[in-house]
Amino acid sequence: MKICSLLPSGTEILFALGLGEQVIGISDLCDYPPEATSKPVVSRSKVDPLVLSSEEVETAMLALLxxxxxxxxxxxxxxxxxxPDVILT
Incomplete structure (x- = not known):
């Protein structure tokens, strides 16, 4: 089965369940476990939560929407x- 995970928590769970080899794509925020970062990035946030405060992220996301x-x-x-057979969102 080919799985694309666009949720960091979903990616972590898939790897914890031993399904990491079936994960074929991730989002730019899927950085754990470290093995996940070797997968192709399929989805990227237009708002970078790593450089903005929570309030700034919320404001920027609301503006886009x-x-x-x-x-x-x-x-x-x-x-x-x-x-992919399954896309986690």
Whole structure:
């Protein structure tokens, strides 16, 4: 089974369950366990929570949503090409 995990908690759980080899793609925030970082990054947040405060993240996300913009960029070509069986969101 080919799994794409776009949630850090989902990625951690998949690896803890021994399913790490089946994970074929992750988000830019999926950094644990360390083995996860070797997987292709398929989704990137347009707001960097590592450099902004929680309040700044919330404000930036709300601004994107208010303008009708998706707060994440998704590599649709990768998803079509790799055709994962399961996508955790």
């Amino acid at each position: 208010t303008r009708g913009e998706n707060p994440y960029s998704l590599d649709q070509d990768w998803l079509i090409r790799e055709s």
